[in-house]
Amino acid sequence: MAQPYSLLFCHAAQVLTLAGGPTDRPLRGVDLTEWQVIEHGYVACLGETIVAVGPMSELDAGRIGPATRVVDVSGRVLMPGLVECHTHLVFGGNRADEFQRKLQGESYLDILASGGGILSTVRRTRAASDDELLASALHHLEGFRRYGVTTLEAKSGYGLDAATELRLLRIARQAGEQQAVRVVPTFLGAHVPGPEYKGRPAEYLQMLAAEVLPALNPAEVPFVDIFCEEGAFSVEESRGYLQRAHERGFGLKIHAEQLHDLGGCRMAAELGALSVDHCDYLTPEGAAAVAQASGGRTVAVLLPLVPLFLRQEKYAPGRAFIEAGLPVALSTDFNPGSCPSKNLWLALQVACLKMGLTPREALAAVTLNAAWAIGQQATCGSLEPGKRADVLVLQVPDYCQLPYWLGENPVAQVFIGGAEQPA
Structure with a gap:
């Protein structure tokens, strides 16, 4: 039986995965826009590492245990740490x-x-x-x-x-x-x-x-x-x-x-x-x-x-x-x-x-x-299984609002290596 998740972000309005492009070089040209956005999604972590990302319809509820911290991010965007x-x-x-x-x-x-x-x-x-x-x-x-x-x-x-x-x-x-x-x-x-x-x-x-x-x-x-x-x-x-x-x-x-x-x-x-x-x-x-x-x-x-x-x-x-x-x-x-x-x-x-x-x-x-x-692409920069659990919860329902609210900080919560940081 698979180990229960230690941390689960669920019901995100959008999950900005930054995944889906080439893995052997930086994103360029059309690849800069064709990375995957998951509507109504989740991100699951085990310790310091992301282990699953997907739509809520594919969440393995059997891996939610008594010790799993569940963070309901309804109406908000999830994305990788900056x-x-x-x-x-x-x-x-x-x-x-x-x-x-x-x-x-x-x-x-x-x-x-x-x-x-x-x-x-x-x-x-x-x-x-x-x-x-x-x-x-x-x-x-x-x-x-x-x-x-x-x-x-x-x-x-x-x-x-x-x-x-x-x-x-x-x-x-x-x-x-x-x-x-x-x-x-x-x-x-x-x-x-x-x-x-x-x-x-x-x-x-x-x-x-x-x-x-x-x-x-x-x-x-x-x-x-x-x-x-x-x-x-x-x-x-x-x-x-x-x-x-x-x-x-x-x-x-x-x-x-x-x-x-x-x-x-x-x-x-x-x-x-x-x-x-x-x-x-x-x-x-x-x-x-x-x-x-x-x-x-x-x-x-x-x-x-x-x-x-x-x-x-x-x-x-x-x-x-x-x-x-x-x-x-x-x-x-x-x-x-x-x-x-x-x-x-x-x-x-x-x-x-x-x-x-x-x-x-x-x-x-x-x-x-x-x-x-800065040579850190193997550990951070996207929400993918195997990457470090650096996750932001944003106070917007759609990523298109991020450039719009000029000068504002949209960050509601910061998690680094699966650990929530002080506000």
């Missing part, structure tokens, strides 16, 4: 003062010249204690969880020296161990050259490759990232650095085509990068080249809240990317300078309004494709 695939979780201080200065007309370069910008966050991060940074990271993770984020990528990048960068990665891992949201660390020491290496980006990258990469274990910090942009690192500098990271067994990521079309996305895709992030200046032709170079396995992570917060007019042409066959994911890019928001629902909504995504495409972009972008 996957947040691009954040800068650990940093000191904030830049609220600079936000005020921007609103009063000061440019980014003016603020940078006065000692502000990323370097102000670097100073505050270096000066902060481990306890302060950990408390801040845990606070932000709690905020993400309330929006339904159950897995989150956390980049370093605000230390810009060997010791502090290693410290930020260690604290990100600690934060992941102390609460329920899964944290996937990424090394972004190559954010910009550290202040001690001003004007010497190649020397800075050499230091990272010689002193930091050997100190990291790809099993603990699986990805290496770099900011390929004017004022940061060139395409060729980025290529050499990423090749060295690849040789050491790291997965690759890149910040590219945020402000200029330099060719960083295509270069990274040719090296097998899991994701190319920002992409605001990536052309449709460039998107097709990225898709071809990677065989459709490199995900374009789009960050719509960044141009919104920076009051820029240029948004990544997500609709054209999809038509070019490039897989897309969405993220907030949570950070103190260009997106101090944890609201991934708002990112989804702005992607529909400004990037041309449909509701179904946007939902795939914050779940399964986001999981592919």
Whole structure:
């Protein structure tokens, strides 16, 4: 006799499974919209794992035992936990003062010249204690969880020296161990050259490759990232650095085509990068080249809240990317300078309004494709037997309402690994 379910969600108005597409690569093209929605459905779990999903008419009532927790979600939507695939979780201080200065007309370069910008966050991060940074990271993770984020990528990048960068990665891992949201660390020491290496980006990258990469274990910090942009690192500098990271067994990521079309996305895709992030200046032709170079396995992570917060007019042409066959994911890019928001629902909504995504495409972009972008597709991103029981109960009866209620948090309950999280 089959073991009784430990947790059963029943009578859902809709179950957004995100299942039914290819299993060997991220969703792209029509696959972004053809995943299965079950009307009047259920999700059954055993311990931390989903074991059955389907319409209520197919529920095996014989597996409902005295110890089964039954959650009646009548009139509500069930979906996978959100996957947040691009954040800068650990940093000191904030830049609220600079936000005020921007609103009063000061440019980014003016603020940078006065000692502000990323370097102000670097100073505050270096000066902060481990306890302060950990408390801040845990606070932000709690905020993400309330929006339904159950897995989150956390980049370093605000230390810009060997010791502090290693410290930020260690604290990100600690934060992941102390609460329920899964944290996937990424090394972004190559954010910009550290202040001690001003004007010497190649020397800075050499230091990272010689002193930091050997100190990291790809099993603990699986990805290496770099900011390929004017004022940061060139395409060729980025290529050499990423090749060295690849040789050491790291997965690759890149910040590219945020402000200029330099060719960083295509270069990274040719090296097998899991994701190319920002992409605001990536052309449709460039998107097709990225898709071809990677065989459709490199995900374009789009960050719509960044141009919104920076009051820029240029948004990544997500609709054209999809038509070019490039897989897309969405993220907030949570950070103190260009997106101090944890609201991934708002990112989804702005992607529909400004990037041309449909509701179904946007939902795939914050779940399964986001999981592919951080190598977690085997465990999360969809409601399927064998996946981790990361389940959201939403306060809407139909997924089409999710992009409509602008800025609202639709999450009623969050379950991570089958355990309900605090409200």
